[in-house]
Amino acid sequence: MLIGKPSDIPSSEITPKSVYFNRRKFIAAAGAAGAAALTGSRISRIFDPETDVRAGTKLDTVKSPLSTTGEDLTPYQYITNYNNFYEFGVEKGDPAKNAGKLQTRPWTVTVEGLVAKPKTFDIDTLLKLRPQEERVYRMRCVEAWSMVIPWVGYSLSEFIKQCEPLGKAKFVQFLTLADRKQMPGLSQSSINWPYSEGLRMDEAMHPLTTLCFGLYGETLPNQDGAPVRIVVPWKYGFKSAKSIVKIRFVEKQPHTAWNDQAPEEYGFYSNVNPNVDHPRWSQKYERRIGEPLLKQRRPTLMFNGYGDQVASLYNGMDLRRYY
């Protein structure tokens, strides 16, 4: 399998978060007040000063050669205030508002199913299992918007090796927390909780697939899937399960939450593919969050631009059928 080795982004090219924040703080607050007064809409939530506070712990990271280059990073503010995390509500601003209650310590991840020895890992053990790498990836949501995020984590394959899956294991299923006490969104939508996602074994073992603990050099904010999540950069965002509590190795393709909800709209594979439309909108273009309004629209890339690395996983497969 060929893995591209793009060069590092010089740190001088990354805009510090503080610069970004101060520049816009005043005008954002003014805009939010206006929006709230005139429309009563929830646009203003993104400027909620409370969600501005970052409680993340700094992580020691090394730069990953797998990082995507040549893209501007999406500012931290968007990555942490524009989220799809239905456990905390269906509106984009809900997770930032409601996820603060989530207790991420103590936290364990249970490994079960077709493994040599089922085992429960403590989150702090997982954090130290391998060196934490900064990995800049594009993130393409099925809703046709995208970001560029400096994740922190290591290849899921490193963890899977520790789990000693049996030869019969053909798929990996991720199950995430579903706790009514901490997650007010569980009753807001008819999703089949707990959220379930899955990957074929070779997809899970691909080095790009990341077991992720942080972003922008800090531990994950709750609304982005703390304390541990998956990141699969060539698939639509909903494949990257957040706040994982269970990893199950199975023989048959596991059921997945959005596929249960609307099978014709969200397939098991859900590889980013500009040639296969969502039934309700085209996937040919996407809106890059954080860019000026009229410059947001850009063509969507096959496999989200990671085709050189992952296309071979799908040789001979009809990607229209296995969408």
Next chain:
Amino acid sequence: MSNRLIIFLKALVHLACLAPIAWLVWHFWLASTTVPDALGADPIAAVTFFTGKGTLRLLVISLAITPIRRLIPKLSWTIRFRRMLGLYAFFYACLHLLTYVWLYSSFSWAAMINDITRRRFITAGLTAWLLLVPLALTSTTWSIRKLGGKRWQALHRLVYLAAIAGVVHYWWGVKSGVHTPFAITVVLAVLLLARPMLSYTARMSREKTQAGKVPLSR
């Protein structure tokens, strides 16, 4: 209700309908230039929902006038606001359509034809807009005279279909499992059901009074 007060209230309604558009245009400009987050993280989606929800709200308000007048005869002067509310609903609908044609489709006919034929939520939305066009065109007093009250009224019943198509468009547009269109659906359902119910109770009470009158007239 004095004419002067009506004029004053009309000015207020104009302001209430235009101020959000002024705000939107100003923030659209900001978001395209110096402040990318002036309309939130996803400004194109924000403009879409702003104009779409605005259309449905204005349509529903204009549809509330008839039942309100029939329930509370004292408020029958509200009829003088119905035309402007309906026209503002159409104006918002046009902006909503423009959002789609410009920001989503970049004026690509091929993309739009593909959407209209293959995506039912876009078909429903376009249907709603098309149903509003003849109503906006025949909104003048001259049109009412030319068509005659009965025919004009029959034509303008299309607004019921337009509102229903609009709400269906909203439901089909949101992700499955999301219930945000629920509130406006309930309000529209109440307003549409109120019409036959009010007609029924009015007929009942008319029959009652007539039944009472019959012996007297003999």
